[in-house]
Amino acid sequence: MLQSELLAKVSKEAPKDEKSVNAQFLTRAGFIYKEMAGAYTYLPLGFRVLRKIENIIREEMENIGGKEILMTIFQPKSLWEETGRWSGGVGDIMYKCDDEGEIGLGPTHEEMLTDIVRHYVSSYRDLPQYIFQIQTKFRKELRAKSGLLRGREFSMKDLYSFHATKEDFLKYYKRAAAAYVKVFKRCGLSSLMTEASGGDFTKDFTHEFQVLAPGGEDTVIYCPKGHFSRNKEIAGDLRGGQKCPQCTETLKEAKSIEVGNIFPLGEKYSEAMKAYFVDKDGQRKPIIMGCYGIGPSRTMGAIVEIHHDERGIIWPKEVAPFRVHLIQIGKEKRVAKAAKDLYRSLQKQNIEVLYDDREDKTPGEKFAEADLIGIPWRAVISEKTIKKNSVELKERSKKSLRLVKINQAAKYVK
Ligand SMILES: [Zn+2]
Incomplete structure (x- = not known):
């Protein structure tokens, strides 16, 4: 969605x-x-x-x-x-x-x-x-x-x-x-x-x-x-x-x-x-x-x-509205393309994704909203991550971030 x-x-x-x-x-x-x-x-x-x-x-x-x-x-x-x-x-x-x-x-x-x-x-x-x-x-x-x-x-x-x-x-x-x-x-x-x-x-x-x-x-x-x-x-x-x-x-x-x-x-x-x-x-x-x-x-x-x-909901996995909240940071064509490709690829693997494709929100606003909505996995695609052909993953319930290759993302969030 x-x-x-x-x-x-x-x-x-x-x-x-x-x-x-x-x-x-x-x-x-x-x-x-x-x-x-x-x-x-x-x-x-x-x-x-x-x-x-x-x-x-x-x-x-x-x-x-x-x-x-x-x-x-x-x-x-x-x-x-x-x-x-x-x-x-x-x-x-x-x-x-x-x-x-x-x-x-x-x-x-x-x-x-x-x-x-x-x-x-x-x-x-x-x-x-x-x-x-x-x-x-x-x-x-x-x-x-x-x-x-x-x-x-x-x-x-x-x-x-x-x-x-x-x-x-x-x-x-x-x-x-x-x-x-x-x-x-x-x-x-x-x-x-x-x-x-x-x-x-x-x-x-x-x-x-x-x-x-x-x-x-x-x-x-x-x-x-x-x-x-x-x-x-x-x-x-x-x-x-x-x-x-x-x-x-x-x-x-x-x-x-x-x-x-x-x-x-x-x-x-x-x-x-x-x-x-x-x-x-x-x-x-x-x-x-x-x-x-x-x-x-x-x-x-x-x-x-x-x-x-204090920031919002933390849905348990089985009842979460989506498994992954994919967030696109930046409007550059190659960033948008990488995000769209990941969106389609996760959907093909039956992983439910909410894709934050909005262009009128700052990264800070997007992250705050993601925390409030509380989907178990946050996946960020930005200019910085695609340079390494990667996506930044974070679990809503944890603090740590990890950079993984885009084609490995599905394996992590499953
Ligand atoms: Zn007892």
């Missing part, structure tokens, strides 16, 4: 109405455009990152048997009345959008999918089922002040599992938890599987995936050895500084961002909506369910909260 063709321009000024690190950097660097509190448009750079996060999630959900569907955002009142959730709890954070108040904009999709499953599943032979979607969700959110961390309109991957037995459910719950750790690791996030209360969904145990970040809205109490973590809201008497319940280590307390959660739903929805199946013994039983959520847009915000310095 040519930087000269990008619609969004980088801004030196932080937006005045944004307090969070993620919204400030993402707005300044031209990844997102704020429409209103808690609702953002993803510009070309931002949409590339969001799609990469979604594709990582998609791959890992397919690895644990997930089948992708796309449900409607419109949700009929009648389904929500079956579970008694149209009013109160989740129903109260739902936008109701037609004149008669009969249609809600999906804040979550348990009712919708339980309805679909009861239509198709009748026997134990039809189970288990693992169904997911990546969908825009809507929630009335009073505290939409943290950029992508807390949206009124946001992206969500929600997977729902349906089982004949509790044992089968528990086995899958563990597989899903392991897949979650993998998703976040690929996104450059080290997550803590954290015990939490059920919120609106269930009174049973649930788990959140928290990443430590000073800009987070949650607080976790955790063992630094990594085998214990609990949300402070439900930690009871447990405090940082006390001994870990499982080893001799001292517990720590820190701010964190919830990037995912997994919930046992038991028979709550299947009982209420009569989603039954006939078991091997001929008995009619309610389907046992689980629900597994990850917010791709919130994950994008969390990545920025953690991976940045």
Whole structure:
């Protein structure tokens, strides 16, 4: 992609109405455009990152048997009345959008999918089922002040599992938890599987995936050895500084961002909506369910909260909008030709490149913008480098520069 063709321009000024690190950097660097509190448009750079996060999630959900569907955002009142959730709890954070108040904009999709499953599943032979979607969700959110961390309109991957037995459910719950750790690791996030209360969904145990970040809205109490973590809201008497319940280590307390959660739903929805199946013994039983959520847009915000310095974002490789930021310094014909040739050659080798071909920017401005945008590799072509038939490479996360032969550049950045 040519930087000269990008619609969004980088801004030196932080937006005045944004307090969070993620919204400030993402707005300044031209990844997102704020429409209103808690609702953002993803510009070309931002949409590339969001799609990469979604594709990582998609791959890992397919690895644990997930089948992708796309449900409607419109949700009929009648389904929500079956579970008694149209009013109160989740129903109260739902936008109701037609004149008669009969249609809600999906804040979550348990009712919708339980309805679909009861239509198709009748026997134990039809189970288990693992169904997911990546969908825009809507929630009335009073505290939409943290950029992508807390949206009124946001992206969500929600997977729902349906089982004949509790044992089968528990086995899958563990597989899903392991897949979650993998998703976040690929996104450059080290997550803590954290015990939490059920919120609106269930009174049973649930788990959140928290990443430590000073800009987070949650607080976790955790063992630094990594085998214990609990949300402070439900930690009871447990405090940082006390001994870990499982080893001799001292517990720590820190701010964190919830990037995912997994919930046992038991028979709550299947009982209420009569989603039954006939078991091997001929008995009619309610389907046992689980629900597994990850917010791709919130994950994008969390990545920025953690991976940045004073100059800008430092994208982890797998989610970066591009692999290489190629910067041309100088307008001389042979410099432009060398840069264009490298641009085409990297693209031919399937290496994603943002090519700063602009002629009205100083080298200083170009470098500052590259640091703000945060692409993993910076490659500079100038009069000086082409004299040596070379390109100057620098990793965004490191200080050192290296001059390598132009035809060797692809090998370095791969
Ligand atoms: Zn411990």
